[in-house]
Amino acid sequence: MAAEAGVVFVGNKPVSSYVLAAVTQFSSGSKKVILKARGRAISRAVDAAELVRRFLGEKVKYGNITIGSERVGEPGKERQVSTIEIELVKTE
Amino acid sequence: MAAEAGVVFVGNKPVSSYVLAAVTQFSSGSKKVILKARGRAISRAVDAAELVRRFLGEKVKYGNITIGSERVGEPGKERQVSTIEIELVKTE
Numbered sequence: 001m002a003a004e005a006g007v008v009f010v011g012n013k014p015v016s017s018y019v020l021a022a023v024t025q026f027s028s029g030s031k032k033v034i035l036k037a038r039g040r041a042i043s044r045a046v047d048a049a050e051l052v053r054r055f056l057g058e059k060v061k062y063g064n065i066t067i068g069s070e071r072v073g074e075p076g077k078e079r080q081v082s083t084i085e086i087e088l089v090k091t092e
Numbered sequence: 093m094a095a096e097a098g099v100v101f102v103g104n105k106p107v108s109s110y111v112l113a114a115v116t117q118f119s120s121g122s123k124k125v126i127l128k129a130r131g132r133a134i135s136r137a138v139d140a141a142e143l144v145r146r147f148l149g150e151k152v153k154y155g156n157i158t159i160g161s162e163r164v165g166e167p168g169k170e171r172q173v174s175t176i177e178i179e180l181v182k183t184e
Binding site for chain 1: 131132133134135138139141142146154157158159160161172174176178
């Protein structure tokens with residue numbers, strides 16, 4: 001049984017991997033899929049979200065889109081990276 | 093007299109340029125500043141927004157964050173690029 005909300009972490013793979021992951025989660029019953037990314041992968045997450053939207057058309061819409069920061073790196077070498085979370089929600 | 097809403101187009105310059113542009117618009121009276129970017133510059137727009145937020149602290153908060161696509165390029169060589177618009181709104 002699929003979870004109600006799925007999460008896809010967007011990294012450095014081709015954008016199609018994340019589109020497929022999100023579409024698969026919707027197909028297996030998720031009502032909501034959240035694309036999460038940080039740093040340079042943020043642009044790719046937006047690309048993936050737009051492609052999912054184009055692929056599934058009226059069946060999904062955007063939910064909340066939030067941006068923020070996270071602290072990464074080893075102690076003493078920490079730095080802030082920006083983050084994004086894009087909710088895609090099934091309309092039916 | 094400053095406009096009520098300012099727009100900053102985020103491109104390939106260092107992120108500090110856009111932070112400065114946004115902070116300057118707030119200082120000169122704008123109640124709202126919209127950071128707009130497309131393609132790879134989307135990550136930089138998110139970085140700029142987070143830095144403005146850190147710099148101005150409680151004085152600004154996020155308004156609407158929207159993502160979409162635009163068609164770019166010459167006829168016959170058109171392609172879709174993703175876009176983002178990040179609203180920063182003065183809280184006072």
